[in-house]
Amino acid sequence: MNYKETAQKVLENVGGPDNVKNVYHCATRLRFTLNASGPVRMDALKNTPGVISVLGSGTQIQVVIGATVNKVFNELQPLLPAMESNAAKEDASAEKGNLLNKVFNVIAGIFAPYLPLLMCSGILTGLLTLAGTMGWMDTASGTYAIFSAASNSLFYFFPILLSFTAAKQFGTNPYVAVVIGATLIHPTFAALADLEGAAAFLGIPVVMQSYASSVIPAIAGVGLYAVIDRTLSKVIPDSLRSLVVTLAGMVIVIPVTILVFGPLGNSLSTLLGDALNALVGFNPLIAGILAGGLCGYMAMFGLQWGIIPIIIMNIANQGFDYFTPMWLMGCYGQMGVALGVFLRAKTAELKQLSLSSFLSGIFTGVTEPILYGILTKYIRLNLFVVIGGAVGGAVCGLMRVKAIAFLFAGVLNFPGYVGDTFVFYVISMALAVGISAGLTYVFGAKELERKG
Numbered sequence: 001m002n003y004k005e006t007a008q009k010v011l012e013n014v015g016g017p018d019n020v021k022n023v024y025h026c027a028t029r030l031r032f033t034l035n036a037s038g039p040v041r042m043d044a045l046k047n048t049p050g051v052i053s054v055l056g057s058g059t060q061i062q063v064v065i066g067a068t069v070n071k072v073f074n075e076l077q078p079l080l081p082a083m084e085s086n087a088a089k090e091d092a093s094a095e096k097g098n099l100l101n102k103v104f105n106v107i108a109g110i111f112a113p114y115l116p117l118l119m120c121s122g123i124l125t126g127l128l129t130l131a132g133t134m135g136w137m138d139t140a141s142g143t144y145a146i147f148s149a150a151s152n153s154l155f156y157f158f159p160i161l162l163s164f165t166a167a168k169q170f171g172t173n174p175y176v177a178v179v180i181g182a183t184l185i186h187p188t189f190a191a192l193a194d195l196e197g198a199a200a201f202l203g204i205p206v207v208m209q210s211y212a213s214s215v216i217p218a219i220a221g222v223g224l225y226a227v228i229d230r231t232l233s234k235v236i237p238d239s240l241r242s243l244v245v246t247l248a249g250m251v252i253v254i255p256v257t258i259l260v261f262g263p264l265g266n267s268l269s270t271l272l273g274d275a276l277n278a279l280v281g282f283n284p285l286i287a288g289i290l291a292g293g294l295c296g297y298m299a300m301f302g303l304q305w306g307i308i309p310i311i312i313m314n315i316a317n318q319g320f321d322y323f324t325p326m327w328l329m330g331c332y333g334q335m336g337v338a339l340g341v342f343l344r345a346k347t348a349e350l351k352q353l354s355l356s357s358f359l360s361g362i363f364t365g366v367t368e369p370i371l372y373g374i375l376t377k378y379i380r381l382n383l384f385v386v387i388g389g390a391v392g393g394a395v396c397g398l399m400r401v402k403a404i405a406f407l408f409a410g411v412l413n414f415p416g417y418v419g420d421t422f423v424f425y426v427i428s429m430a431l432a433v434g435i436s437a438g439l440t441y442v443f444g445a446k447e448l449e450r451k452g
Contacts, residue, residue, distance in 0.1 A: 003068065006050035007075035010063055013048060015039030017080050021059070025073040026112040028368040029055075030063040031105070053372030060105055066369045067360050109169040110162055110219065111308060117154050118312075119413060122405030124151035126415025129404060133418075155316060159184045159211055159218035166219045170226035176249045180225060181218040183254050184211035184262065201255055207263040213316035215309050216265030221257035225249045273314035280322040284397035288326045292393015292432065293386045296330020296367070312406050324403040325417065325425055329392030331409040332432035333385040334370045335361040339433065340384070340440025341374060344448060362433075365410030380447045384439040392432030399424035 011017060014032055019040075022033040034040065037058045045063065046054045050072065055062040065072050128147055131137040137144050154161070163181030167174035183189060192199040192208055199206040211217055229245050236244050280287045298307065307323070314321045338358035345351045357369035375382050395401075401424050407416035409429075417425045 002049070003071045004075045006048060006065070007072050007079065009048045010045065010051065010072070011076060011079055013041045013045040014061060014063075020080055023073075023076065023080070024109065024112070025065075025069045026108065026115065028064055028066050028069055028366055030065060030069060030073060030076070031108065031112075032061040032063065033105075034059040034061060052369055053376065060102075064368050064372050067364070067366055106169045107309065110165045113165055114154065114161060118406050119408065121151050121154045122407040122416040123413060124415075125405045126407075126418045130415060130418045155213045155312075157185070158213050158215060158312075162215060163218045163222050166222040167226070170223055172222065172226035172229045173246070173249075176246050177222045177225060180221045180249060180254055180257060184214065184217060184257070189258070201259060204259060206258060209262060209266050211262055211266070214262075214266060214269070215313050215316075216269055217257055217262040220261040220265060221253055224256060224261075225253045228253065269310075269313035270317055272310045273317050276310060276314060276321075276323050277318075280326075280397060280400075284322075284400065285394055286397075288329075288393035288395070288397025289390045290393070291323060291326035292329035292333070292396065293390030294330065295327040296334055296385065296389050297371075298327075308406070311403075315403070315406055320402040320404050320419075321406075322397075322400060322402060324406070325396040325401040325428065326393040328365075328409040329396060329428055329432045330385065330389035331361065331365060331367050332392055332429050333387070333389030333436040334367045334375065335409075336388050336433040336436025336438075337381050337385050337440045337444075338370045338374060340437040340444060341378075341381070341448065343437070344441050344445055346448075350448070361410065363410050363412055365408035365413055367409070378444070378447050381440055381444055384436045384444065387439060388432045388434075388436030391435055392428040395424060395428040395431060399428075401425045401428065 010030065011020070014020065014034060015036070016039065019035050020032060021035050024031055040061065042054060045051065045061075050065060050068075051063055052066055053064040055064065124147060128137070128144065128151060132139045132144070159181035160178055161181075163177040164174045167177035190210070192206065199208055225248075228248050232245050232248060233241055295307075307327075311321050311324055314323075335358055338354045338361065342351055342354040342358060345354060353369070353373050357367075357373055361367045361370055375385065399421055401417070401421040402419055403416055404419055405416040407413040414422075414426075
């Protein structure tokens with residue numbers, strides 16, 4: 001792929017530099033926020049060399065590139081002027097999009113920059129757990145402590161990090177936002193929990209909790225600060241705006257975050273985690289079948305951004321999560337179909353696509369090339385994904401397979417599933433891949449020949 005040429009063509013087909021309000025990338029996609037949908041040439045964009053698929057509509061466009069999306073993004077950046085944040089600075093004349101899509105786009109913008117770190121932290125956590133359990137490393141040693149700090153720092157300081165990306169999405173000062181998040185885990189504030197008697201702020205009792213690894217409080221606080229920022233900026237002279245707005249963030253937003261958003265956010269995160277676990281506990285077999293059979297398609301609709309924060313909070317609160325392994329069986333089902341297509345396909349082009357997408361999936365867990373390169377073209381093969389994923393998910397549910405860290409599918413992410421249920425995770429994965437691949441090989445020939 002010529003990354004520079006792909007970047008130029010993509011930019012041209014989304015309406016040129018002047019039509020791009022904001023763009024960033026996740027694991028496989030360029031995510032554009034545009035000023036207007038009119039200049040977009042959707043058909044030409046879909047047919048651009050290097051583009052697997054195009055999602056979204058209106059001013060929210062996602063261009064699926066695959067594992068090399070960062071290289072295309074790097075070529076795209078010099079072609080663009082300086083851009084403002086995408087979410088909060090849209091004026092009243094901007095096109096109205098689907099509210100749910102906007103919510104998921106904001107969540108994606110907050111969490112997506114940390115996905116590589118989340119995955120690597122999970123891998124390191126799993127490896128340390130394995131090393132400690134097997135006696136390969138002394139858990140009291142300095143080496144273990146340093147690696148443990150490296151694996152846990154992302155989660156411990158999540159309130160700070162999420163404040164920064166939330167500010168980018170809400171269109172407010174990220175540096176003030178970082179202070180809002182940092183206050184939640186500041187040692188002086190945390191020490192209030194050790195005082196005799198209830199801590200209070202201006203006579204109002206403070207509910208003391210630990211906000212390390214928390215998600216909701218910091219994001220809610222930054223959201224409030226963004227509202228105050230925009231409101232005061234309309235009435236305060238520019239010469240005083242920065243000072244007044246920043247002071248408001250420190251003396252208004254931080255206390256409100258500690259008094260209101262903190263306790264409510266932690267309670268909500270616990271409730272959501274308990275609800276997810278209750279779903280598994282009510283009937284793990286049915287939960288596994290539904291999660292493994294259907295949830296592998298969440299990425300097609302952006303729905304994973306609604307569940308990922310809940311999973312992260314669940315692991316932070318309880319140390320494990322049941323839903324993730326079941327969900328990922330759908331992804332392994334997709335990999336199985338790609339393997340079956342490779343074994344059955346007759347054209348060199350389809351063999352290359354299916355093999356490269358299978359290898360990308362089985363090692364890193366990235367399945368978008370399978371979703372958009374194979375499954376959207378050969379529709380009937382999706383049935384084999386559902387069957388394989390449902391079987392794998394059912395085994396995960398019945399055996400209560402746990403994820404001890406937030407990770408996607410793929411062999412490189414195995415350490416996040418190390419524990420007493422790891423063998424069942426591997427069995428579930430083998431079933432999902434094997435069944436989907438076998439069904440595709442035996443029954444998929446006509447579908448492949450029919451559509452070439």
